Amino acid sequence: MWRPLLLALCAVQGALALAGTNRCNDRICIKATRADNIDTYTIHTHPDRPIAPEKFGWMAIGWGLVMPNSPLVIMWPNEDGTFTLSQRKAPRHVMPSVDHSPPRTAQLNEGLTWSNTTSTSLSFDVPSDENNNTIIIWAMSNTRPDSTDPTAGLIQHTWHGGEMIDFTTEYSDVAGPTAIGYGSSKATDPATGGPSLSLIAHVVCGVLVTMLVLPGGVVVPRITRGITTTKSWFYFHILNQGFFALALVCVNFGLGLTFGGEIDSAHRRTGTALFVLVILQILLGIFSHFYKPGHRVQQYTFETKRGRGPTNFLHVVFGIITVAVGWSACWSGFTVEWTRRGHGVPAYGFRVGWGLIVMMWIALYILGLIFFLPRQLRIESAQRATDLAEQKRYFPSEFDLKVRNQALTPSPPMPLRGGTPSTTAFAQQSPKLSSEFASPEGSPILRTSFSSTRPPRMPLVTYPARKNSDPFADRKSSSIKGGHF
Template sequence: MCVTATVNSTIATYELKSLNQLGWMAIGFGSHMANSPMVILWQTVNGTVILSQRQATGRVEPLPVTDPPRRATVALRDHTSQGVSTILAFDIPKNNDTIQSLVWAFGVTAPAADPSAFIQQHLDAGAFSLNLSKELEVASVSASGPTASSTQLGGPSIAVDPAPPQSSPVTASNLLHTDGLLVAHAALSAAGFLILLPLGTLVARWARVFTPRWFTAHWFINVVLGIPLVCVGWALGPLAVAQRGRAHVVTPHQICGVALIVLYIFQLALGTLVHLRRPKDGKGHPPRNVGHVVLGLAVFGLSIYTTISGVDRDAEESGASQRVVVAICIGWAAVFAGTYSIGLLFLRRQLAQERLGWNVPESVPVPLPVMVAGTRASSELVAARRRATTVVNRLADDGTHDMFSPPAWVSSLEAGGEAAGEEQTRTEMRQVQAVPVSLSAFI
């Protein structure tokens, strides 16, 4: 946004030039937003310029003022667009200020064609001062140096007197530092919410039918890697907003960001509860398990929307760049949805494995068969008992024993029937019945 002022004997004319997408532009006569008389300009779709004089009690929407201290009128000139820049101007009676303090703001959403219409919060704002000690007979005098530098930063460009402004709280270094925070906020948040968390979700969906170590990978991605990136990236957003002096939790991007971090924390807590309170028999899926899955998918969907809403409100990004980012987000959402949906084809296999006690997150060893009193614990007997326990903690069941008593072939081996025991071993291995044992059975 660029501001140009022209002063004659009784009238001061202010020109507001849009350097980005034009919604509305405003300046206020004061050093703070609160209680400063403001003049807000915007253009309707048919080219009509709407002028609204307002005042705010704080960092809230300014309300129309019916009797302002100085009444402004739309300047009688052709408000044409120069390339992508639109110039709107207004006239206002001159006051006796020689050094004039002003605030500026602009938004990218045009209000309705009514001076009292609702105005969406500004995209950027700041303060500056003007030296009005000279009266100019010409239309305007431009200072090319300040205009070139401040235009690139999105701040106000002052063109009143060849002398520079007396003060400018919105400095180049501050804006560049803020832009760096926003870039870091976007990069870290995208890495956490759009890459790591969806990856952890896909690992839980796909790997659980192939390995019992799926939970370790799921936990490592979401907790060890995800928490630092998500928390640091999210915190940089409010920090950048505070440095720009803008309001918090008012735009859709900010509101969704707060909701997103709350859901993420709740998701972590719910996942911990699901893992610590697994069913004793290792079967079934309580509502908390289903809720954990649904909430994880909701977090990813909200992350996509939050990213898109954040890109759309950045007027410094070109339209082409915004479209590329939005296309990437939509494409990644489609890839994730398709990959996750294919993983649901393994759901039947997962449930069958859970009934057999396979691929559970924790591997709790099943006790060896209880030794019969007076039995000689020979090396052959120990080896036979080890063969009875498979790598997935299963015991063969021929109907002659339970999980705490030896099968018939072990008993025959203990009685000295080694040959018979070996024959029974071959018969025993033909049918295996898994007996999952929960940790809670031994606590």
């Protein structure tokens, strides 16, 4: 008689028993129970790691292995004591947007949701999907959204992880160890949730290259070129921009890649643009300083009297643009990106310091344009005149050679007035200078006929006949001995 009653009581007790999982890690605890085809998920901070309400941001649970395309339920407490529940989805590792048609609609469980000075618990209910074993992902941020609206913007999570949920086992209030574990981004210290060493190095390199190295490589040569005639500014420019700036930009860009995510913010877009511009600017500088176009190329380009071509002016313009992009990357980094990645709001003094440094560099560059650029042009003009004088001294130009040759070449004699004389020689006299014609007097008598049109002939000169002499006459009388004279 009692046996059927006991079996019925056991069946009722089994039906009333909760099935689910209760696990904790070093940061949070996750509870998942199933009853009457309703799954209840509760996520709260670890009892041994209390978090003050002002340092608590939001918590999220999603169904899937990774964040992209996984249904997410995000909750956060508000300053007025209310709680916000928002269901979202993200196509990539970006801030998830509101999902207006989620696969399962979640509702806030007010009985298990609370927040006090040491801990926070957030809970919601969703219809069961009849899947007894499922993997969930979770995330927690220490920066709270600034609105109670479910569509409010979110700050990137500080910690994230996964957990295995088993609804076939009986739920226990004693939490077990986590099955998957948790982690944080490379920009976050997993122990404290603050900036990691990689992020600190990223900030230091970024500030140095954008606020000191790049603008210094532009302003210092602008001023020194108006002071000295040496090439010290050029060597400084090469060392500063080609070595220090390039090294810092490459290291900074590499550290940024380790943080993961998409190019989805102004800081990441300007940082990528700065990396590309620095490399292009260095290549353009090498080309403009060391490449000299040939005669075939010069007809399609131009060159100033100081020897500057189009690439020199492009190098200057791109240099100014590169410095401006670097300033923009630094500004968006500490005003937007730092807060967006969950590291709090920086002090207002950083904005003031950024503005003072930028104004200082701009003032120095304008000073160099107004006072030192004209001085540089005068120095270059004087140097060019000196070089031209030295060149004319040792390497005269074609015009100078032509003038010199004309001065050294005697002019031809003036032609005789009247007709063209024709001459005939008659006799030979002793050579004496004639005062009238400045020719040897006594030379063959010239008979001039102005009526003849024939060109003049050279006078005929006769010389006395030379006697034939035998060069060996004085030796014929001598005897020849031994074949020798």
